[in-house]
Amino acid sequence: MKKHNFSAGPCILPAEVMQKASQAVLELDGIGLSLIEISHRSKEFVAIMENARSLALELLGLEGKGYQALFLQGGASMQFLMTAFNLLDKKAGYVNTGTWSQKAIKEARLFGEIVEVASSQEDNFKYIPKGYAIPSDLDYLHLTSNNTIYGTQIKEFPKTDVPLVCDMSSDIFSRQLDFSQFDLIYAGAQKNMGPAGATLVVVKEDILGKVSRKIPSMMDYSVHIAKESMFNTPPVFAVYVSMLTMQWLKDLGGIAAIEEINERKANLIYSEIELNPVFYGVAAKEDRSIMNATFNITDDELKDVFDDMCKEAGISGINGHRSVGGYRASMYNALPMESVGVLVDIMSELEKKG
Numbered sequence: 001m002k003k004h005n006f007s008a009g010p011c012i013l014p015a016e017v018m019q020k021a022s023q024a025v026l027e028l029d030g031i032g033l034s035l036i037e038i039s040h041r042s043k044e045f046v047a048i049m050e051n052a053r054s055l056a057l058e059l060l061g062l063e064g065k066g067y068q069a070l071f072l073q074g075g076a077s078m079q080f081l082m083t084a085f086n087l088l089d090k091k092a093g094y095v096n097t098g099t100w101s102q103k104a105i106k107e108a109r110l111f112g113e114i115v116e117v118a119s120s121q122e123d124n125f126k127y128i129p130k131g132y133a134i135p136s137d138l139d140y141l142h143l144t145s146n147n148t149i150y151g152t153q154i155k156e157f158p159k160t161d162v163p164l165v166c167d168m169s170s171d172i173f174s175r176q177l178d179f180s181q182f183d184l185i186y187a188g189a190q191k192n193m194g195p196a197g198a199t200l201v202v203v204k205e206d207i208l209g210k211v212s213r214k215i216p217s218m219m220d221y222s223v224h225i226a227k228e229s230m231f232n233t234p235p236v237f238a239v240y241v242s243m244l245t246m247q248w249l250k251d252l253g254g255i256a257a258i259e260e261i262n263e264r265k266a267n268l269i270y271s272e273i274e275l276n277p278v279f280y281g282v283a284a285k286e287d288r289s290i291m292n293a294t295f296n297i298t299d300d301e302l303k304d305v306f307d308d309m310c311k312e313a314g315i316s317g318i319n320g321h322r323s324v325g326g327y328r329a330s331m332y333n334a335l336p337m338e339s340v341g342v343l344v345d346i347m348s349e350l351e352k353k354g
């Protein structure tokens with residue numbers, strides 16, 4: 001049976017990327033060796049890394065603008081501390097929009113003073129705070145563009161002279177933005193790029209070198225830049241698959257093309273949530289994420305019926321995060337429109353039954 005994978009965690013890859021990635025594990029483009037057997041210093045892998053780094057900048061429209069793209073390890077969680085290690089001299093601001101922001105705040109507190117400039121915690125992070133004041137003496141302001149757990153997404157980023165650092169783990173490459181407004185962007189690969197194991201960091205070089213502390217080599221963005229993202233052995237498979245996905249996205253027409261598809265998927269599910277009295281949305285309407293739609297069922301007695309219908313249709317991964325409950329449909333770039341259609345059909349069928 002065809003599966004429709006709405007899970008929030010793993011990467012959903014385009015079929016052709018999956019095909020090429022599986023082939024590369026057996027043998028990389030006719031070189032007689034598997035991708036995971038070749039040296040990361042081989043000319044084949046060096047070319048893959050270079051291509052991945054330049055595709056990232058190209059897709060984000062940041063080529064030739066003083067940015068460097070790196071593929072590092074340790075997930076987005078490592079970036080919670082690495083950003084602070086490299087950029088926090090005295091004081092940084094954080095917007096608290098959920099669990100992941102809180103984890104970033106916790107790590108950053110080890111390095112300096114943290115000002116929580118805004119928070120939506122009092123309403124279980126159902127909305128994105130807006131119109132908050134940003135102190136001008138911050139080393140940077142940290143934002144989480146898409147809150148995977150709560151289904152909220154920042155639509156407009158604050159205009160400020162303070163450098164912006166943004167965790168884009170769950171919506172990187174999904175919508176057009178002026179990416180040059182950010183000084184540092186990071187994203188774990190495992191939602192819109194490739195398998196877990198690589199983390200994309202895009203950093204404007206001129207914000208580095210301003211902190212007074214000593215930075216261990218593995219934590220130092222400048223070291224990784226100087227070594228062209230090969231200071232230590234990179235996660236070759238995750239980087240290769242990320243490269244394939246970025247190439248797929250470029251061939252599709254780039255972020256503009258996928259944004260249109262993502263908007264259509266999100267409109268389809270949110271219209272159903274709006275019109276169908278059996279369901280209600282969790283996140284504030286104006287802040288709804290186009291990647292993760294959180295919703296709940298009005299009548300608990302229909303829950304088992306809905307769950308069974310989903311199971312029968314091959315829908316998986318739509319249970320909400322334990323801190324929110326209900327349902328969450330994650331619609332990352334490679335999730336086909338057809339899958340959203342199948343889910344929406346079941347939702348409307350349930351209405352007829354209810």
Ligand code: PLP
Nearest residue numbers: 075076077100148167169170188
């Ligand atoms: N930030 C966001 C927005 C996330 O959704 C996640 C994981 O889902 C993380 C950070 C943590 O990522 P990792 O597991 O790569 O450390």
